[in-house]
Amino acid sequence: METPYTDHLTSHEYEHVYEPAEDTFLLLDALEADLTFLDNLQPRLCLEIGSGSGVIITALAKRFSHGALCLATDINEHACNATKSTANRNATKVESIRCNLASALRTRSVDVLLFNPPYVVTSDEELHNQLFEASPESRHINMSTQRNLVSSWAGGKDGRRITDILLQQLNDILSPQGVFYLLLLRENKPDEIIDKLVSLNFKAVKYMERRIPGEYLYILKITRS
């Protein structure tokens, strides 16, 4: 897979949008390593939740655009715009939808699902209000930089609040043959997540892992069992 160009995004965009980092590249590397599987799957609908700058879904779109529709959601409008422009910059097509997780999509449609979630362990307060439209008062104080960026990393207790909500909805999101690549941090307790997935009738393996300064990252590969 080609690494998409991002030279159109400047520090101005990165005031509001999560800048591609080691976690982003680990997810890209996992997809690259699993291309044979993905080719065999012949995906028709790919979705990245929380696409941020859009590099991951753009790389996938470039590889599969002849056979698959690629969608991206994010709660942050700047991220939705950045994702579209990254796809354009790389001469491919990704459709941005501003929504919470996959809540605006018809059930059981997604063949390839990707999520690099807000995974940092924080207090639950830091998370509060991230998932909904800003109230008129807080919108007034400006839907600011801070709010956008906090929601790109703040994960609440165990860094798992958002991920756990998604796992409960996974059965309604994935198509029968669907696959889900999820990025996790050691603090998110990946083994606990694997057990939880098994109890939800999924199969999950640690597909890739990588130590980076200060963090230990995993990619779980999840399919129906």
Next chain:
Amino acid sequence: MKLSTYNFLTSMAIKGVKVGYPLKLTINKKEVVETEFNATFVERLLPKLDWSAIYSAAQVVELTDDIPAVQPENIAENEQLMQKLHHLLFEIDVLDGQLECPETGRVFPITDGIPNMLLNEDEV
């Protein structure tokens, strides 16, 4: 927003909404972007698409002469219809408009080609 994407959008996340589909589409501004016709792609995607929403999209862009109200049999053998579906689903890009929940009337704006489906805390 392409009309293929429109086919996947629902408002069922709203509290009390049963189906939330198809959403009522209004277009204020659209763009037609020619893209290469790929019959296999259209054919493979079709089973995932809902014909009622294909038809409601065709109504909005006034292409009902091209797209029948009921999905015909053996559609893949009909090259002409496949090309028309390709045009409807992949070449029409809605830049500005809105989607409306068929049950509650809740409106979701489409701005710069991006539908905003975010809900307020008291709606879910």
